[in-house]
Amino acid sequence: MNAVVSAPVFKGRLGIVAGRGSFPVLVAQAARDLAHNPYIFALKDEADQDWSDFDAANLGIGDLSAFMQIVRREGIGAIVMAGGISRRPGIGDIRPTWTALKSAPQALRALLSGGDDKILRAATEMLERHGVQVLGAHEIAPDLLGQCGPLGNRRPDQSDRADIAAATQAAIALGRLDIGQGAVAVGGRVIALEGLEGTDAMLARVAGLRADGRLRAKSRGVLVKLCKQGQELRADLPAIGPDTVRNAHTAGLSGIAIEAGRSLVLQRGEVIAEANRLGLFVTGLEVAAAEHAT
Amino acid sequence: MNAVVSAPVFKGRLGIVAGRGSFPVLVAQAARDLAHNPYIFALKDEADQDWSDFDAANLGIGDLSAFMQIVRREGIGAIVMAGGISRRPGIGDIRPTWTALKSAPQALRALLSGGDDKILRAATEMLERHGVQVLGAHEIAPDLLGQCGPLGNRRPDQSDRADIAAATQAAIALGRLDIGQGAVAVGGRVIALEGLEGTDAMLARVAGLRADGRLRAKSRGVLVKLCKQGQELRADLPAIGPDTVRNAHTAGLSGIAIEAGRSLVLQRGEVIAEANRLGLFVTGLEVAAAEHAT
Numbered sequence: 001m002n003a004v005v006s007a008p009v010f011k012g013r014l015g016i017v018a019g020r021g022s023f024p025v026l027v028a029q030a031a032r033d034l035a036h037n038p039y040i041f042a043l044k045d046e047a048d049q050d051w052s053d054f055d056a057a058n059l060g061i062g063d064l065s066a067f068m069q070i071v072r073r074e075g076i077g078a079i080v081m082a083g084g085i086s087r088r089p090g091i092g093d094i095r096p097t098w099t100a101l102k103s104a105p106q107a108l109r110a111l112l113s114g115g116d117d118k119i120l121r122a123a124t125e126m127l128e129r130h131g132v133q134v135l136g137a138h139e140i141a142p143d144l145l146g147q148c149g150p151l152g153n154r155r156p157d158q159s160d161r162a163d164i165a166a167a168t169q170a171a172i173a174l175g176r177l178d179i180g181q182g183a184v185a186v187g188g189r190v191i192a193l194e195g196l197e198g199t200d201a202m203l204a205r206v207a208g209l210r211a212d213g214r215l216r217a218k219s220r221g222v223l224v225k226l227c228k229q230g231q232e233l234r235a236d237l238p239a240i241g242p243d244t245v246r247n248a249h250t251a252g253l254s255g256i257a258i259e260a261g262r263s264l265v266l267q268r269g270e271v272i273a274e275a276n277r278l279g280l281f282v283t284g285l286e287v288a289a290a291e292h293a294t
Numbered sequence: 295m296n297a298v299v300s301a302p303v304f305k306g307r308l309g310i311v312a313g314r315g316s317f318p319v320l321v322a323q324a325a326r327d328l329a330h331n332p333y334i335f336a337l338k339d340e341a342d343q344d345w346s347d348f349d350a351a352n353l354g355i356g357d358l359s360a361f362m363q364i365v366r367r368e369g370i371g372a373i374v375m376a377g378g379i380s381r382r383p384g385i386g387d388i389r390p391t392w393t394a395l396k397s398a399p400q401a402l403r404a405l406l407s408g409g410d411d412k413i414l415r416a417a418t419e420m421l422e423r424h425g426v427q428v429l430g431a432h433e434i435a436p437d438l439l440g441q442c443g444p445l446g447n448r449r450p451d452q453s454d455r456a457d458i459a460a461a462t463q464a465a466i467a468l469g470r471l472d473i474g475q476g477a478v479a480v481g482g483r484v485i486a487l488e489g490l491e492g493t494d495a496m497l498a499r500v501a502g503l504r505a506d507g508r509l510r511a512k513s514r515g516v517l518v519k520l521c522k523q524g525q526e527l528r529a530d531l532p533a534i535g536p537d538t539v540r541n542a543h544t545a546g547l548s549g550i551a552i553e554a555g556r557s558l559v560l561q562r563g564e565v566i567a568e569a570n571r572l573g574l575f576v577t578g579l580e581v582a583a584a585e586h587a588t
Contacts, residue, residue, distance in 0.1 A: 173467045179484045190473045191490040196503055205499075209490055 008139045012077025014038045015070075015132075018047040018056075019083030023137070023239060023266050025049050027082045030141035039074050041067060046085050061085065064126070071132055078133040080140055081123070084198070138237065138264065146240075146284040148260035151268070152275035156255060156283060160222055162188045164257045167224035168287065175228030181238040184253070186221030199225065199244060206251035220254035226287055227262040241266035245274040245282065255281030262287075302433045306371025308332045309364075309426075312341045312350075313377030317431070317533060317560055319343050321376045324435035333368050335361060340379050355379065358420070365426060372427040374434055375417070378492070432531065432558065440534075442554035445562070445576040446569035450549060454516055454575065456482045458551045461518035462581065469522030475532040478547070480515030493519065493538060500545035514548035520581055521556040535560035539568040539576065549575030556581075 014036045018024035024040070024047065031038040040047075040056035047058075055074075059066055070076070124134045138145050150156075156164060167185035174180045174193055182194035184206050191209065194202045203223065209215050225238040240258055248256050255275075258265070263284075265271055275282045308330045312318035318334070318341065325332040334341075334350035341352075349368075353360055364370070418428045432439050444450075450458060461479035468474045468487055476488035478500050485503065488496045497517065503509050519532040534552055542550050549569075552559070557578075559565055569576045 170471055170473060173471060174487070177464055177467060177484060179464060179487065184489075190471060193468070193473065193487040193489050195478075195487050195499075196485040196508060197499055201499075205489075205491055205495075214490060 008078070008135050010078035010133045010135070012075045014135075014140070015041060015074070015076040015079045017041045017043065017079060017081045018049070018051070019043050019081070019085045020046050020048055021083050021266075022049060022241070023084075023264070024082040026144060026266060027080055027137045027141050028054060030143070031080075034140065036140075039070070039076060041070070043083075043085065047083065068130060071130070076132065078135050079127055080135050080137050082137045136237070143268070144264045144266065146258045146260050146263040146265050148284045148286055151265070151282040151284070152272045152280070154255065154275070154279060154281035156222070156257070156281050159188075160220075160254050160281065163222040163254070164224060164285070166190050167222055168226065168257070168285070171224050171226040172287075175226055178228060181228060182223060182225045184221055184223050184251070186215050186253075187219035191215070191221070199223070199240075200247050203244075203247040203251045203253075206253070207247075210252045215252070220252055223248050223251075223253055223256045224258075224285075225256070225263060226259045226285075237262060237264050239264035239266055240271065240282070242270040242274045245271055245278065245280055249274075249278040249280055253280065255283065257283050257285050259287050260284035302372070302429050304372035304427050304429070306369045308429075308434070309335060309368070309370040309373045311335045311337065311373060311375045312343070312345070313337050313375075313379045314340050314342055315377050315560075316343060316535070317378075317558070318376040320438065320560060321374055321431045321435050322348060324437070325374075328434065330434075333364070333370060335364070337377075337379065341377065362424060365424070370426065372429050373421055374429050374431050376431045430531070437562070438558045438560060440552045440554050440557040440559050440578040442578045442580055445559070445578070446566045446574070448549065448569070448573060448575035450516070450551070450575050450577060453482075454514075454548050457516040457548070458518060458579070460484050461516055462520065462551070462579070465518050465520040466581075469520060472522060475522060476517060476519045478515055478517050478545070480509050480547075481513035485509070485515070493517070493534075494541050497538075497541040497545045497547075500547070501541075504546045509546070514546055517542050517545075517547055517550045518552075518579075519550070519557060520553045520579075531556060531558050533558035533560055534565065534576070536564040536568045539565055539572065539574055543568075543572040543574055547574065549577065551577050551579050553581050554578035 014031055016024055016028055016031070016038045018040050028038050028040065038054065040051050040054045041059045042051050042056050044058050044060050046061065057070055127134050163185040166188055167183040167190055170183040170185070170190040170193060171181065174183065180194035182199045182202060183190055184192040184202065192202050192206050206221070215221070225240065227238060238258060240256060240263070244256060271282060308325055310318055310322055310325065310332045312334050322332050322334060332348065334345050334348045335353045336345050336350050338352050338354050340355065351364055421428050457479040460482055461477040461484055464477040464479070464484040464487060465475065468477065474488035476493045476496060477484055478486040478496065486496050486500050500515070519534065521532060532552065534550060534557070538550065565576060
């Protein structure tokens with residue numbers, strides 16, 4: 001779908017809720033390139049980058065009260081959520097505001113028992129009730145969006161395309177159940193599905209199956225990552241980076257296919273360099289909305 | 295569906311193709327209880343039990359030629375396949391017979407690229423073309439079939455039932471894609487899906503997620519194992535045993551639900567004893583054929 005993205009309009013300062021990994025840093029740098037001065041909410045036990053170059057506060061993941069204090073103090077009008085969260089909040093983590101308490105039952109239920117997408121949707125609705133606009137990271141950093149077609153030198157061959165088709169079908173089924181975004185197919189057959197463990201752990205599992213001789217040496221295979229059906233695009237686009245390429249290589253895969261326009265390629269230059277160095281393809285798929293719906 | 299199973303009728307000697315684990319031994323013992331004198335085809339690199347008490351040959355997994363020689367020599371009229379196979383045959387493993395060669399293209403394609411169910415269906419068809427009847431292990435050992443309702447002292451509570459519902463929905467989706475049979479749900483949410491790695495490896499993954507603090511301590515969760523839609527019942531019923539109960543306990547789960555009448559409970563006495571000792575439920579579900587079809 002490769003949507004044309006224009007810079008978002010909002011009043012006040014931009015806030016970035018930063019989880020794990022380098023993605024929030026890329027978004028913060030892109031925000032500076034757009035002449036924003038972002039304020040960073042670095043999530044405790046999650047954010048793992050150096051934020052000393054930015055205005056930043058460390059914040060418990062459920063500490064809505066401290067969060068709203070800073071939002072008001074800094075005049076924050078829009079928020080971007082970026083980076084992974086490995087641990088979901090428990091009831092003891094949540095220090096609600098009064099407004100949150102009023103709408104607590106359904107929001108809390110989603111936070112405590114929903115899939116990722118339900119949680120992120122609940123968080124987004126809660127912020128918007130507080131008058132804070134929620135933007136997608138791709139609105140601040142559109143260059144991070146995956147494009148259609150191959151990124152590096154290699155293209156999927158016929159056998160790769162059969163694997164892409166099988167893994168895509170599985171990833172669509174997974175997404176419909178709000179479970180995960182990724183699947184690995186080898187020799188035309190899906191052999192691994194991503195749950196809570198995440199893409200890198202799934203790739204490590206595939207590497208283990210290969211080391212144990214449970215995948216034939218000649219069949220390489222592909223990783224497919226898709227957006228979930230009806231996914232909250234502002235919160236949780238599937239992402240790949242150079243580590244994904246390296247881990248896919250270790251798993252003996254032939255390449256990676258992601259959804260064009262609805263996924264993120266982090267550190268694109270290094271992704272391309274690693275893909276070319278290791279001989280993997282990385283390609284963007286047009287997955288028709290109709291396919292998600294069937 | 296708890297079908298009433300009557301002892302199967304066939305001419306000649308019974309053969310058991312034995313893969314990994316104790317399941318083939320249980321089937322062989324049940325066959326003796328029915329006054330059969332089974333001949334054991336112990337698959338090389340797979341069969342791991344002591345077969346010295348039986349007439350047995352070690353056989354490469356693709357060695358149809360040696361297999362058919364024995365079938366003729368021993369006058370074998372029916373075969374049961376029992377036990378896991380961790381490695382799928384590659385093209386180099388297959389030593390075909392002339393009859394197999396005549397029907398090779400589609401059978402080989404299934405063997406080399408299909409899901410488990412396709413492979414087993416192809417193997418079954420190949421044997422039947424050679425005049426060998428293929429029986430389900432449950433026809434020889436009907437006491438191994440899971441029944442409806444709880445096996446031990448515990449029953450699923452309301453929270454367990456929500457997990458069972460979520461994991462059942464996912465297992466049905468998995469089965470429809472011929473991927474796997476198992477899913478784990480915790481707190482109403484599916485967190486792990488079984489691929490090629492198998493149930494025990496999936497449970498180890500859940501134990502790891504819990505050790506890493508990525509599952510809240512209070513949510514226990516359930517394992518659900520179902521038959522795939524249209525599964526070849528003679529070849530590959532989902533099975534649990536005492537190890538499954540112990541591994542589910544290590545993963546912090548509340549219990550296990552399997553499909554009544556279409557799954558195997560190996561070492562039932564020990565399964566019940568372990569479930570009671572560890573405080574887990576083990577229960578048989580009626581999964582309507584209609585649910586598989588939707």
